[in-house]
Amino acid sequence: MPRFAAFDTARLRGASTPGRLPWSARAVTLLRVDTTGVVDQAKTPAEKRLLLVSATSKDLVLVAWPGQWSQ
16 A cells, blocks of 8 residues: 655745746756655756646645745
């Protein structure tokens, strides 16, 4: 029987915090951790759209980018 992950997001900043999140910027990477622990990474705009469309409400999606709001 698979063990399902439970994510504590209390210490994470929401994507709305910076005012404008540069989703399509080359330096921005999306990471998705699914309930089985599998991690996917998306760097291109097409990969990012696919990752977001395929993510479920039980997945953890993180955004990492350098600069003023560094990861």
